[in-house]
Amino acid sequence: GQKWPYTNLTWSLRSRNLKDLDSYQVRFVISKALEVWSRHSKLTFTEVDSDRADILIYFVRGDHGDNFPFDGKGVILAHAFFPNGGRSIDVHFDADETWTTIPNSDQGTNLFNVAAHEFGHSLGLSHSSIEGALMYPWYKEMENGFDYELPDDDKLGIQTLYG
Numbered sequence: 115g116q117k118w119p120y121t122n123l124t125w126s127l128r129s130r131n132l133k134d135l136d137s138y139q140v141r142f143v144i145s146k147a148l149e150v151w152s153r154h155s156k157l158t159f160t161e162v163d164s165d166r167a168d169i170l171i172y173f174v175r176g177d178h179g180d181n182f183p184f185d186g187k188g189v190i191l192a193h194a195f196f197p198n199g200g201r202s203i204d205v206h207f208d209a210d211e212t213w214t215t216i217p218n219s220d221q222g223t224n225l226f227n228v229a230a231h232e233f234g235h236s237l238g239l240s241h242s243s244i245e246g247a248l249m250y251p252w253y254k255e256m257e258n259g260f261d262y263e264l265p266d267d268d269k270l271g272i273q274t275l276y277g
């Protein structure tokens with residue numbers, strides 16, 4: 115599979131009208147979700163305000179121009195493209211979900227959990243068959259809020275790719 119040819123990656127939140135989500139809180143949650151991966155690898159993540167960032171983040175709904183239309187408020191919550199030799203790649207969050215930026219909140223879908231999973235894909239990790247893994251295909255609540263400890267299977271995966 116593909117991986118980034120360098121480890122100092124940039125990211126940018128490209129969607130502005132986040133409905134009732136506060137863009138500062140979204141950017142904070144994104145930085146915490148990226149830290150889940152940088153804590154266990156040589157990867158570094160820097161926010162930039164540019165559409166030339168490595169990882170471009172959007173909130174979109176329904177059919178949004180790639181061949182993977184979202185499903186309204188439903189099962190598909192987000193998707194991410196795999197690294198592509200150093201060209202910018204997208205992460206799309208389904209704008210029709212009720213997102214919450216408060217970890218472990220039981221109101222709505224936890225953006226931190228889903229973002230941490232999606233960034234695994236953005237770094238080159240596919241789904242894991244290990245039930246407790248972050249890269250397991252099916253969402254499950256993660257405890258410890260932003261201090262979430264990456265399960266071993268995911269640690270192994272990211273260290274195999276980026277040391």
Ligand SMILES: CC(C)C[C@H](C(=O)NO)C(=O)N[C@@H](CC(N)=O)C(=O)NCc1cccc(N)c1
Nearest residue numbers: 189190191192193227228231248250251252253
């Ligand atoms: C075929 C894919 C486009 C499905 C899509 C996904 O895996 N995105 O990465 C997705 O949204 N899967 C849902 C499946 C579900 N509703 O449980 C999901 O929550 N994935 C994100 C996620 C978040 C946190 C933890 C885990 N394990 C998975």
Ligand SMILES: [Zn+2]
Nearest residue numbers: 178180182206
């Ligand atoms: Zn998409």
Ligand SMILES: [Zn+2]
Nearest residue numbers: 231235241251
């Ligand atoms: Zn996934």
